[in-house]
Amino acid sequence: MAKIAVVYWSGTGNTEAMAAAVADGARDVGAEVTLVTASAFDAARLDELDGVAFGCPSMGCEQLEESEFEPLFAACEGRLQGKRLALFGSYGWGDGEWMRSWEETCRGDGAVLADGPVICQGSPDEDTLTACRALGAALAG
Numbered sequence: 001m002a003k004i005a006v007v008y009w010s011g012t013g014n015t016e017a018m019a020a021a022v023a024d025g026a027r028d029v030g031a032e033v034t035l036v037t038a039s040a041f042d043a044a045r046l047d048e049l050d051g052v053a054f055g056c057p058s059m060g061c062e063q064l065e066e067s068e069f070e071p072l073f074a075a076c077e078g079r080l081q082g083k084r085l086a087l088f089g090s091y092g093w094g095d096g097e098w099m100r101s102w103e104e105t106c107r108g109d110g111a112v113l114a115d116g117p118v119i120c121q122g123s124p125d126e127d128t129l130t131a132c133r134a135l136g137a138a139l140a141g
């Protein structure tokens, strides 16, 4: 059974709803899933996981949220070599630039993207939640 963590930050609940759907998708294919906020996750736990999904909305100016999520992600970066990874998050008015740079950073860290990132504007609709569940299943598969 694959061990997966879904680690997210969400200010107003949009990325949180996506995180729950990613976790559901991974559970649906039999994975053991931990759904956890960035502030409650420890980078060292990555070593015991088969895959990790990170979720963070576009904040700052097309950046990761800087007080909790970015420091956690920075602490994880050295442990991403060869790690199966999925990315997701919500944005407001941009064109997804934060996710393109984040994906590039993760590839540079040696992570293996299980599938393309899932992003959505504002709150996730049913299609987005379906895509999130598929992302979780791909990560666990």
Ligand SMILES: Cc1cc2nc3c(=O)[nH]c(=O)nc-3n(C[C@H](O)[C@H](O)[C@H](O)COP(=O)(O)O)c2cc1C
Pocket: 009, 010, 011, 012, 013, 014, 015, 016, 057, 058, 059, 060, 061, 062, 063, 090, 091, 092, 093, 094, 095, 096, 121, 122, 123
């Ligand atoms: C301080 C702040 C900065 C933001 N910066 C951006 C941005 O650069 N680009 C963008 O598309 N959306 C930006 N947003 C909008 C959020 O990404 C959007 O509201 C998102 O749905 C929030 O997701 P959440 O509910 O998971 O917190 C920003 C929002 C806040 C509060």
